[in-house]
Amino acid sequence: MATLNSTKFSHLTFILVGIPGLEAWHAWISIPFSLMYSVALLGNCGLIVLIATQRRLHEPMFIFLSMLAVTDLFLSTSTVPNMLAIFWFRAREISFSSCLTQMFFVHFGFVAESAVLLAMGFDRYVAICDPLRYTTVLTNAKIGKIATAIVIRSFCIIVPDVFLLRWLPFCASNVLPHSYCEHIGVARLACADITPNIWYGFAVPILTVILDVVLIIVSYVLILRAVFRLPTKDAQLKTLGTCGSHVCIILLFYTPAFFTLLTHRFGHNVPRHIHILLADLYVLVPPVLNPIVYGMKTKQLREQVGYVFSRKWKWC
Numbered sequence: 386m387a388t389l390n391s392t393k394f395s396h397l398t399f400i401l402v403g404i405p406g407l408e409a410w411h412a413w414i415s416i417p418f419s420l421m422y423s424v425a426l427l428g429n430c431g432l433i434v435l436i437a438t439q440r441r442l443h444e445p446m447f448i449f450l451s452m453l454a455v456t457d458l459f460l461s462t463s464t465v466p467n468m469l470a471i472f473w474f475r476a477r478e479i480s481f482s483s484c485l486t487q488m489f490f491v492h493f494g495f496v497a498e499s500a501v502l503l504a505m506g507f508d509r510y511v512a513i514c515d516p517l518r519y520t521t522v523l524t525n526a527k528i529g530k531i532a533t534a535i536v537i538r539s540f541c542i543i544v545p546d547v548f549l550l551r552w553l554p555f556c557a558s559n560v561l562p563h564s565y566c567e568h569i570g571v572a573r574l575a576c577a578d579i580t581p582n583i584w585y586g587f588a589v590p591i592l593t594v595i596l597d598v599v600l601i602i603v604s605y606v607l608i609l610r611a612v613f614r615l616p617t618k619d620a621q622l623k624t625l626g627t628c629g630s631h632v633c634i635i636l637l638f639y640t641p642a643f644f645t646l647l648t649h650r651f652g653h654n655v656p657r658h659i660h661i662l663l664a665d666l667y668v669l670v671p672p673v674l675n676p677i678v679y680g681m682k683t684k685q686l687r688e689q690v691g692y693v694f695s696r697k698w699k700w701c
Contacts, residue, residue, distance in 0.1 A: 396559040398478050399571070403471040404665070405562045406658040415472035418665070421673045422465045428676030429454040439689045445523040446512070447686075449505045450679060452532060453634070456501055457672035460494035463487055464565040464668045471564060484566040485547050491567060491668070492546060495642070496593055497539040498671075502635055503597040504531050509628050510604040514611045542593055549582050562657060564665050590646060598639060605632075630682040634675050641667045 403411055436442045436451045467487065470476040479487070511522050546568045553575035563570045572582040608628065615621045645663050680686050 396481055396555045398480050398559065399484050399566070399574075400560045401467070401471055401477045401479055401564060401566070402560060402562045403468070403477070403564050404658050404661045406656070407662070411472040415469055418465065418472070418669065419469055421669045422461060422469070425457065425461050425465075425669065425672035428680075429457050429672060432676045432679070435686070435689060435693065439693070442685065442689055445508050445519075445528055446505070448525075448528055449501060449508055452535075453498065453501045453505070453675060456494050456498040457675055459490060460498060460668050461672040463490035463494060464665075468564045468665060479566065484561075484571060485550060488550070488566040488568055488571065489543055489547055491565060492543045492589075493539050496542055496589070497535055498638060499594045499597045500535040500538060502631075502638060503600055504535065505631050506601040506604040506635075509631055510608055512627065513608050513624055538593075542589055545585060546582075546589075549585060553577050553579065553582075563661055565668075567664070594639075594642070601635065630679045633678045633682070634671070637674050637678070638671050641670065 402408070404414065407414065432454045433451050436447045464487070467479070508523060512519050515522065550568065550571055553572065554577050555574055556576045558574055561570060561574065569582065569586050572579040572586075605628070612621050612624050615624060641663065645660075645667050680690070
């Protein structure tokens with residue numbers, strides 16, 4: 386096996402298995418995966434272009450939605466093309482540096498998407514609890530600062546993962562029983578103590594994602610308190626309706642995330658191929674469904690899509 390002239394690691398490459406135990410089904414599994422990825426690309430790119438080109442959508446809620454679409458593209462594009470290459474061409478070899486790069490973007494996308502959902506929760510809080518100050522609180526400059534803070538936070542949280550892996554010696558197997566590189570999966574191949582990796586990998590979701598969830602819950606408690614003070618039931622339902630899309634996307638993102646995290650930590654009786662299949666679907670399902678949910682539940686988006694298509698139809 387090829388080695389590097391370094392004491393830090395010994396493998397030039399890793400071998401990604403795909404979905405262990407389901408190798409014979411890879412070609413069939415690739416069909417829904419490729420279709421879902423195509424829908425994710427089309428939906429999120431279309432959403433970004435629509436929001437960027439239609440002035441009526443240049444509002445804080447839709448700017449945050451375009452940020453969500455960007456993180457969805459990060460999450461899916463950093464993993465799915467590599468999965469499909471494994472399924473179609475058996476291109477299982479990945480260099481150590483490429484593996485670290487992929488791992489960084491996967492975890493970066495996850496942490497960034499959680500932060501964007503928190504920002505969207507703050508947007509709904511201001512819109513409902515303090516509507517008169519909505520345009521002054523969420524100016525373009527402040528939204529830009531929020532976006533910058535999300536990028537910096539995600540980068541600073543995930544970069545230590547890269548260095549923790551680079552310091553490990555890999556002198557045993559280089560076969561990674563996964564469809565893409567993720568922190569703990571790679572660390573388990575090391576022939577050294579990986580306790581710092583395990584604790585850091587456990588602390589990241591505790592200190593970031595769970596904190597984001599708690600803050601989102603607090604924002605919705607305040608939103609519900611404001612809604613129930615409205616004088617009529619129709620007004621209450623109409624106001625809650627503006628939060629419906631965000632709540633659906635929160636459930637789509639966090640439910641499989643926590644399920645995957647818990648099964649990896651405590652589900653020792655769950656077969657490995659179920660673990661990997663869930664992890665693969667996790668990076669695909671939210672990017673596929675998020676544009677569809679917002680497109681179906683947001684009247685302004687539906688109207689702008691209809692407006693764009695009606696103009697194109699006239700030109701034809």
